Amino acid sequence: MTNELSRRSFLLQAGTGLSAAWISANWPALLSAATHAHRAGQSSAPPKFEFFTSEQAAEVEAITACIIPTNDTPGAREAGVVYFIDRGLATFAIDDQETYREGLPELQARVGEMFPGTAKFSGLKPEQQDEVLHSFDENAPATRRPRRARPGAQNFFETVRQHTIAGFLIDPDYGGNHDGVGWKVIGREREHMFAAPFGHYDKDYPGWQPAALEAEKK
Amino acid sequence: MADQPKYKTSDEVDFVIIGSGAAGGILAKELSTNGFRVVVLEQGPYLTEADFTHNEIEILAQDKLTNHPKLQPNTFRKTPDDKAKPQRAVMYGRCVGGTSVHFTANFWRFHEIDFIERSKIGAIPGTTFADWPITYADLEPYYTKVEWEIGVSGLAGASPFDPPRSKPYPMPPLPVKSSGVIFERAARKLGWHPFPAPMAILSQPRPGRSACINCGFCLAFGCEVGAKSSSLATAIRMAERTGRCEIRPNSYVHRIETDANGRAVGAVYFDEKRNTHLQKAKAVLVCANGAETPRLLLLSANKQFPNGLANSSGFVGKNLMLNSGGPVFGQFEYPLNDYKGYAVSRIFHDFYELDHDKVGFYGGGGLDARFDFTPIGFAFGGLPPDTPRWGKDFKAALAHSFDRTMEIFCHGTSLPVENNSFSLDPELKDAWGLPALRMTYKDHPDDIKLGNWMYARAHELYEAAGAKKHWGFPAGESQFAVHLLGTCRMGNDPKTSVINADHRTHDVKNLFLCDGSSLVTSGRGQPTMTIEALAFRAADRITALAKRGEIGA
Numbered sequence: 078m079t080n081e082l083s084r085r086s087f088l089l090q091a092g093t094g095l096s097a098a099w100i101s102a103n104w105p106a107l108l109s110a111a112t113h114a115h116r117a118g119q120s121s122a123p124p125k126f127e128f129f130t131s132e133q134a135a136e137v138e139a140i141t142a143c144i145i146p147t148n149d150t151p152g153a154r155e156a157g158v159v160y161f162i163d164r165g166l167a168t169f170a171i172d173d174q175e176t177y178r179e180g181l182p183e184l185q186a187r188v189g190e191m192f193p194g195t196a197k198f199s200g201l202k203p204e205q206q207d208e209v210l211h212s213f214d215e216n217a218p219a220t221r222r223p224r225r226a227r228p229g230a231q232n233f234f235e236t237v238r239q240h241t242i243a244g245f246l247i248d249p250d251y252g253g254n255h256d257g258v259g260w261k262v263i264g265r266e267r268e269h270m271f272a273a274p275f276g277h278y279d280k281d282y283p284g285w286q287p288a289a290l291e292a293e294k295k
Numbered sequence: 296m297a298d299q300p301k302y303k304t305s306d307e308v309d310f311v312i313i314g315s316g317a318a319g320g321i322l323a324k325e326l327s328t329n330g331f332r333v334v335v336l337e338q339g340p341y342l343t344e345a346d347f348t349h350n351e352i353e354i355l356a357q358d359k360l361t362n363h364p365k366l367q368p369n370t371f372r373k374t375p376d377d378k379a380k381p382q383r384a385v386m387y388g389r390c391v392g393g394t395s396v397h398f399t400a401n402f403w404r405f406h407e408i409d410f411i412e413r414s415k416i417g418a419i420p421g422t423t424f425a426d427w428p429i430t431y432a433d434l435e436p437y438y439t440k441v442e443w444e445i446g447v448s449g450l451a452g453a454s455p456f457d458p459p460r461s462k463p464y465p466m467p468p469l470p471v472k473s474s475g476v477i478f479e480r481a482a483r484k485l486g487w488h489p490f491p492a493p494m495a496i497l498s499q500p501r502p503g504r505s506a507c508i509n510c511g512f513c514l515a516f517g518c519e520v521g522a523k524s525s526s527l528a529t530a531i532r533m534a535e536r537t538g539r540c541e542i543r544p545n546s547y548v549h550r551i552e553t554d555a556n557g558r559a560v561g562a563v564y565f566d567e568k569r570n571t572h573l574q575k576a577k578a579v580l581v582c583a584n585g586a587e588t589p590r591l592l593l594l595s596a597n598k599q600f601p602n603g604l605a606n607s608s609g610f611v612g613k614n615l616m617l618n619s620g621g622p623v624f625g626q627f628e629y630p631l632n633d634y635k636g637y638a639v640s641r642i643f644h645d646f647y648e649l650d651h652d653k654v655g656f657y658g659g660g661g662l663d664a665r666f667d668f669t670p671i672g673f674a675f676g677g678l679p680p681d682t683p684r685w686g687k688d689f690k691a692a693l694a695h696s697f698d699r700t701m702e703i704f705c706h707g708t709s710l711p712v713e714n715n716s717f718s719l720d721p722e723l724k725d726a727w728g729l730p731a732l733r734m735t736y737k738d739h740p741d742d743i744k745l746g747n748w749m750y751a752r753a754h755e756l757y758e759a760a761g762a763k764k765h766w767g768f769p770a771g772e773s774q775f776a777v778h779l780l781g782t783c784r785m786g787n788d789p790k791t792s793v794i795n796a797d798h799r800t801h802d803v804k805n806l807f808l809c810d811g812s813s814l815v816t817s818g819r820g821q822p823t824m825t826i827e828a829l830a831f832r833a834a835d836r837i838t839a840l841a842k843r844g845e846i847g848a
Contacts, residue, residue: 144685152690169352207686214684238685239675246670248349262690263697265634265670270508273470275636276698277629282476285450285468285491288483 126160127167128174133181134159139199140184140234141241143206151258153241161244161253162237173236180233187212210234299541300332304561304572308332309841311562311576313548313591316393317823318810318830319582320526321445324533325834327540331841334541334574335534336564338587339389341544342396343527347517351671354516360397362389366726370733371774375714381723384734385586385776390517391544392527394584394777394823399514399638399667400495400523401821402447404438404828406458407431408648409818419657422710422739423614427815428787428796429832431458437828445529445827446501449493456488456644466499468492468640469507473631474701475640478664481760482643489643492663495524495824496637504528509636514667543574549729551579551595551604551806558847559604559806565727577847578805580837582830585615585779585811589717590732592783605783605800605808610793612718614711615734616780616817619742620660622702623753623767625760626679630698633666639704640664646752647819649745658745660707660819662753666700673697679764699763703756705749706820710739711781738772746770778822783812797836798829805846809833 126134141153141162153159166174187209188198195201198209213234244253246263254260257267274280302308309331312319319335327333342360353359362385370379388394408415410427418424435458441447443465451463468491471479475492482489496513500506505520513523521528534540545567552560552573561575581588589612593603603611642663649659668677674693677700682692715737719730747770757765786792789801794813800806809830811822818825840846 145690146687148687148690150690150694169357210685241685242674243352243671246674247351248670251348251350251352260670262694263670263673264630264632264694265697266632270510271635272509273472273636275470275509276473276632278473278476278627278631279471282471285453285471285479287453288488 126163128163128177129159129166133177134163135199136181136184136197137162137177137237139206140210140237141244143203143210144238144241145245146203150262153245155255156245156253156259157255158241158244158253160255161247162240164252165240165244170240173240176233176236180236183233184209184213214238298535298538300538302332302334302541302574304574307561307575307577308334309577310334310580311336311574311578312580312582313562314393314582314584314587314810315391315531315542316388316526316582316584316810317395317826318833319580320392320395320530320534321827321830322580322582322809322834322837323540323542324530324537325831326838327534327537329834329838330539331838332539333534334543334576335531336546336548336562336574337391337393337542337544338547339391339393339544341391341542342517344517344519344521347519349510349512349516351669354397355669355672358389360388360390360515360517361386368723368725368731370720370723370731372733372735373737373772375735379720379733379735383775385732385779387584387586387777387779390527391531391542392517392525395525396517396523396527397515398523398525398823399665401639401642401663402441402449402493402495402824403642403644403821404458404460405431405434405818405825406456406647409816410434412816416651416657419710419741421712423713423791424710425784425786425791425815428785428792434825434828434832435459435461437831438824440831441824441827444831445495445524446497446504447493447495447524447824448498450491453490454488454644456647464493466497469494469496469498469637470509470640472633472636472640472664472666474633474664474666477625477627477631477701477760478641478703478756481756482641482662484759485756487643487645489641492639492642494637494639497522497524503532507637511634511636512669513637515669546572547727548583548591549594549727551581551591553595553597553599553604553803557599557803559803569727578807578837578841580807580809582808582810585782586717586732586734586776588808588810588812589782590719593719594729600802605793605802605806607802608790608793610784610791612716612782613713614781614784615715615717615736615776616709616711616778616814617736617773617776618778618780618817618820618822619658619707619709619738619746619770620705620749620820621746621768621770622704623750623757623765624677624679624700624702625757625762625765626696626700627760628699628763631666631701632698633701634668634670634698638665638667644819646749649748654744654748656741656744656748657710658708658741660705660745660749662749662756663704663706665702665704667702668700670697673700680766703753705746705753707742707745707749708819709742709780709817711784711816712737712739717779717782734776736773736776743770743772778811778817778820780811780814780817780822783808784815785813786815797840798833799840799846807833807837
């Protein structure tokens with residue numbers, strides 16, 4: 078059981094009104110960290126970074142590319158997720174700055190520890206990168222005991238993971254999901270409104286009829 | 296907003312209403328229409344359609360439309376013997392229109408049995424299970440009023456289990472979704488009776504309001520085209536047009552003032568700059584929801600009312616009910632594209648009244664077919680449990696699942712237990728320095744048994760539907776609430792209830808309560824329709840009392 082629902086099972090134990098959208102929206106601390114609701118950036122992929130140095134940005138981008146890789150379809154890189162995170166850390170996710178400030182040097186240290194002679198995470202091979210990230214992921218099937226950045230601190234990898242997913246899938250009007258590539262990957266059309274039929278199973282629906290009437294016809 | 300009068304706080308208006316949600320909005324509309332001067336105090340901001348976006352972070356993570364856990368923290372404990380720990384325990388709408396702005400809009404009526412079940416089946420040990428002082432027949436005209444005045448889509452007579460009605464729905468059901476078709480076909484195969492879900496969402500336009508455009512950002516979001524029949528899009532606007540109703544947002548009421556005769560004289564609130572005001576009124580109506588209404592009464596304790604206002608019964612805040620149940624997930628071969636459109640298109644009520652002797656527990660409820668995920672939310676909560684959390688297999692599962700997944704939502708009864716309650720935390724304070732809301736809750740064992748029984752029916756339905764995969768999680772003990780019911784219950788006996796059948800508190804003659812707190816039983820899972828019917832009825836009762844000179848308004 079590795080998904081979010083089972084991880085935070087106590088939230089499932091709620092009344093009927095608490096449907097799936099709310100459960101999944103209860104993103105732990107992370108995206109709700111800002112006390113005041115700063116607006117997320119309205120434009121996608123700004124040309125320069127506000128919080129990261131370009132070196133830090135390259136490291137973070139490499140992590141996001143492990144979380145949602147580019148293969149036959151676009152990944153976090155093409156969605157401009159690193160720009161979304163950078164903009165977020167300057168606005169709505171301002172309380173997460175510390176997690177990145179402390180997490181990135183931790184990551185570098187871990188890289189050096191696991192692959193002596195390599196200075197940067199972004200300089201590793203993809204399999205090596207995955208191995209490093211697994212060592213941070215408390216919820217991964219562990220081949221290595223996961224470690225937190227410091228006791229009680231927000232888990233760095235978990236923070237980047239959630240920020241990456243948000244930046245990949247948010248409505249493109251709100252500063253991530255560049256050009257809607259994230260929605261293309263998951264098969265979500267970008268139109269603002271839709272009309273029936275919506276999907277495979279309702280396209281030949283004949284209209285509602287009472288069960289008795291249907292039975293008579295047979 | 297332009298037509299609103301501006302009353303002075305020293306001007307004794309006829310009614311001050313605390314809360315502008317499902318009940319407060321309707322009471323404001325009805326009482327101002329009946330000629331009374333009304334001030335509505337709403338703790339949240341006045342947002343309108345132009346403010347409603349599809350920004351998941353702003354809405355879901357930053358609580359733009361809901362109570363903010365940092366400004367208004369909660370504590371939680373299971374029993375009165377435990378020390379409560381800080382934890383988000385409740386979520387409700389905090390803006391003009393209240394929770395009706397962001398709700399799913401399931402709008403079926405309670406059935407006859409919900410009002411008289413205690414008499415039918417007898418006492419249940421460990422509970423305060425009781426009959427209502429009113430029956431379904433008393434409320435029927437008001438259910439009809441809700442459907443026609445605010446706009447509910449549905450098909451009368453489609454469910455053989457529906458209670459009698461005096462009029463059909465004012466508009467046809469919304470278009471069926473793929474989840475609804477799968478659900479309908481499988482349920483019929485199993486001999487059950489699915490029907491088009493009644494929804495407080497327009498299937499046809501009304502003046503100033505569009506029909507649903509199926510944008511897909513429904514639950515948790517405000518409707519940008521006014522198709523969702525929130526109090527904001529309906530009753531509040533009608534109240535404003537009377538020219539006698541002022542909606543005053545950003546007004547956080549924290550005390551009801553009483554005089555030496557034990558009558559309410561008005562509501563004390565913080566404005567946006569945290570200055571304190573007393574809005575005087577001939578009568579006070581509290582419609583602040585099942586958590587904040589009892590909290591306000593407890594915050595209003597004084598020498599004359601040491602246990603809190605209107606609390607001679609000791610039942611203020613007690614008997615909290617949340618409705619049992621939850622979602623079960625299913626995945627199919629071809630795209631459903633259920634992200635398009637509103638949430639729920641089919642439902643059935645074959646299990647509304649389960650036979651206690653057969654199943655071994657009290658309860659009943661319904662199942663519905665829905666999809667209420669947003670894209671980010673789905674990536675966190677909608678994938679099968681064996682999915683990796685990142686990497687190429689995560690991406691592949693996400694790409695495959697998003698358009699092929701649906702939910703069956705199980706919704707059912709909860710029993711009233713006296714210890715389950717809202718109260719004031721003795722230590723934790725909110726950002727205004729007021730005692731935080733403390734929730735105490737431990738599910739009655741029958742509620743958990745019912746949840747698991749319903750989940751089993753959902754899995755059965757997925758099997759009959761030929762789902763590729765289906766999964767869920769066992770019912771457990773609740774620690775978080777959005778349906779906030781029963782905490783200032785209605786009744787004829789002042790020893791075991793807080794308000795009478797007119798919504799008047801037994802103890803304070805010009806103080807009325809109407810919202811989820813008024814409910815005596817939980818119904819089968821979707822309370823807002825009944826809260827609104829109660830509000831329409833309360834408005835008639837209060838108007839009659841006022842016209843007879845019995846409350847001073």
